Amino acid sequence: DSGVTQTPKHLITATGQRVTLRCSPRSGDLSVYWYQQSLDQGLQFLIQYYNGEERAKGNILERFSAQQFPDLHSELNLSSLELGDSALYFCASSVEGLDYNEQFFGPGTRLTVL
Amino acid sequence: AQKVTQAQTEISVVEKEDVTLDCVYETRDTTYYLFWYKQPPSGELVFLIRRNSFDEQNEISGRYSWNFQKSTSSFNFTITASQVVDSAVYFCALSEPSSGGSYIPTFGRGTSLIVHP
Numbered sequence: 001d002s003g004v005t006q007t008p009k010h011l012i013t014a015t016g017q018r019v020t021l022r023c024s025p026r027s028g029d030l031s032v033y034w035y036q037q038s039l040d041q042g043l044q045f046l047i048q049y050y051n052g053e054e055r056a057k058g059n060i061l062e063r064f065s066a067q068q069f070p071d072l073h074s075e076l077n078l079s080s081l082e083l084g085d086s087a088l089y090f091c092a093s094s095v096e097g098l099d100y101n102e103q104f105f106g107p108g109t110r111l112t113v114l
Numbered sequence: 115a116q117k118v119t120q121a122q123t124e125i126s127v128v129e130k131e132d133v134t135l136d137c138v139y140e141t142r143d144t145t146y147y148l149f150w151y152k153q154p155p156s157g158e159l160v161f162l163i164r165r166n167s168f169d170e171q172n173e174i175s176g177r178y179s180w181n182f183q184k185s186t187s188s189f190n191f192t193i194t195a196s197q198v199v200d201s202a203v204y205f206c207a208l209s210e211p212s213s214g215g216s217y218i219p220t221f222g223r224g225t226s227l228i229v230h231p
Contacts, residue, residue, distance in 0.1 A: 002158070031216075043205060043221040056212045090159060096216065103219070105151075105159035 003027065004106035006091050012112045018079040021109045025072055025093030031055070032074040033094070033103060034066055038087035049074055050096050081113045117141065118208050120222035127196055128230050134192045135225045137206030141187075143167075147209040147217060148182065148189045153224070154202040162204075165189065196229045203227070 003026035013019055025032050034046040036059075045058035049068035060066075063081075068074045078085060088110050092103040119138045127133050139148065150162040163173065165182050173180045177194045193200055203224040209217040 002160075042223045045218055045220070048216055048218065050216065056214045056216045056218050058218065088157065092159075102149075102161055102164050104161065107158050110157075 002104040002106065004091060004093050004104050006089075006106035006109050008109060009107065010110050010112075012114065013081060014114055015081055015083060017081050017113075018077065019081065019111065021076040021078070021089050021091075021111075023074045023076070023091030023093075023106060025074070025091075026104055029093035029095050029104070030072065031094045031096040032068055032072070033092040034060075034074070034076050035090040035092065036087045037090060037108075038084075040084075041087075043090075046076070055096075078111070083113050086111055086113045117210075117220045118206055118222035120204075120206055120225050122225045123223070124226040124228065126228045126230065129198060130195050131229075132192060132194050133196050133227065133229075134190055135204050135206075135227065137189045137191065137222060139187050139189065139206070139208045141208060141210055143210045145211065149207040149209065149219065150180065150189075150191050151205045151207065151221075152202045153205065159205070162191075193227075196227075198229050198231050201227060201229045 005024045007022045030051045033048045037043045046060040048056040052068050066076045088108045090108045092105045094103045146167045148165045152160045179192045181190045203226045205224045206222045207219040209219045212218045
């Protein structure tokens with residue numbers, strides 16, 4: 001158990017819909033990262049938040065957005081869903097230091113868009 | 115060109131065999147980090163090791179060992195006396211500094227290791 005929690009575990013929805021994925025980092029970790037894992041694209045970094053502020057952006061679509069709240073939990077919002085958005089979405093957290101970037105991953109949310 | 119190449123898509127071995135998973139990376143940064151993660155059938159990603167670019171010492175942890183060679187930009191992972199529980203997808207990742215100062219990982223496509231009893 002990494003200490004990172006993600007809800008829900010599974011999500012099935014229809015094209016055009018909007019969903020919110022939730023992540024709670026390990027106690028003490030200030031950074032939260034979101035990743036998408038699909039058969040086509042592999043494991044891809046989406047976005048990082050550090051202590052409430054966006055820190056880095058990767059291959060995140062404009063239809064997707066995220067935020068980190070004062071209690072450090074994070075939410076990833078996916079809107080206007082398409083079939084290709086079906087994937088496993090991971091959240092990871094880390095203690096962001098000058099040279100420390102070990103990330104601990106949550107169990108993932110499996111999103112299926114029908 | 116891919117930043118992290120795991121050329122072996124799938125490896126199949128029999129229990130107790132040694133197996134090496136290859137990882138070749140590409141970066142222009144002098145400071146970077148390399149990682150290996152394991153993703154068992156349950157789906158969770160498990161951290162195995164982190165190595166910074168200035169530390170070329172090989173590391174051994176039980177049946178696992180890692181060979182980091184900057185000269186060939188490789189960070190290979192060897193499992194000695196493999197066991198069925200080692201069956202998983204293994205990802206190599208490279209973390210480079212981003213414009214915001216944070217280190218962002220790029221993952222290889224993974225190597226699926228199947229260990230037969």
